[in-house]
Amino acid sequence: MKYAQEDAVEKATILFWKKGFQGSGMRDIQQALDMRPGSIYARFQNKEGLFKLVVEQYVAHSKDKLQSVADSDTPLLSLREFFKTALINPDELRYMRQCLLVKSITELELIGDVGKKAVLEGMVLLNNCFANIIEKAIETKELQDTTPVAFAADWLQNQFVGLRAFAILQTDDSAIEKMIDKVLYDLTAQWPSD
Template identity: 25%
Template sequence: MARPAEFDRKEVLDKAMKVFWRTGYTATSVTDLVNATDLKPGSIYGAFNSKRGLFLEVIDAYANNSLTRIQHCMEQRDSAIESIHLFFSRMTEEISCDTIGKGCLMINTLLELATEDDEVRERVTQYLNQIEHHLYLTLEKGRLNGELQPDTDTESLAKMLMTGIWGLRVLSTTRPDPSVYPGVVSHLLSAIPAIH
């Protein structure tokens, strides 16, 4: 029996992620992945079963990394409102640096494959729902500790902020002047009924 090829799985996922992110799932060929990862086709199939198997693992890795960063961001401030402002500030910095309009891998994937691949749609939707849940928990914390009006519908507010995130991520693919982002974010965050 041939010995399995040895490689750094995380490094391969990072390299494959850049390809999928830049060109999308459908337009990415196995040859593209071979060139990016320096693995032979047999090694890719042996480790991930298929291009789709590699893509699913890339999605999971991207989601886990993003959720870890979001959770860390939400926990950095005692104030719930400050935590949300910090989150949007960091996202604004990130998309302002997106000079090629690559957008968000998850949202790009959903827009590309949602009607074609139920498993991919469910995975990405679950990830986006977790982001929304982090927003909801943070807003609810703010409502309970007196930062928000006591009758604030934190569930709907979280959905509104999530819709804003979607919009900002899609907007970034058009490569606008980065100066547009702060104003958009300011309007979004002004919907939070803070008690001053």
């Protein structure tokens, strides 16, 4: 039964990712999960409860991917690959270019407290993952040890947000690659002092 639950959450993820929280109606959800309303409410409490699980699973998945970047021998090279696979994908998966968390932030006012909390905590958690990558890159000498870790983590997360918004509108994949190169260049460059 647990497998069926994860599978259902995965299907819901695709829907929320494409249409957002508000844009995904219970009838869309019923169709996507092939479940009747009673079953959904018995399992997930309500729409927001399902959304919370979706966000948590999304964050956990993202965390794993960022962690394996940090665990690489050359984290910065892995980071470039991570960016590429996240931002350049076939047309039918284009919706994935947008970050589910960032998309949710734009409609945060319309989501209840439970969902809101999951989204914000997810952002913090992924921020930590970015910080881990930077720390590891300093260890491997890919980054100068003067790099301000916390600030660079915020910055990197930002860059990812900007890149995803760019990639959503972009038809030319090579432009995205160039943009990724610029990010990685600026990451190794100088940082403003306090």
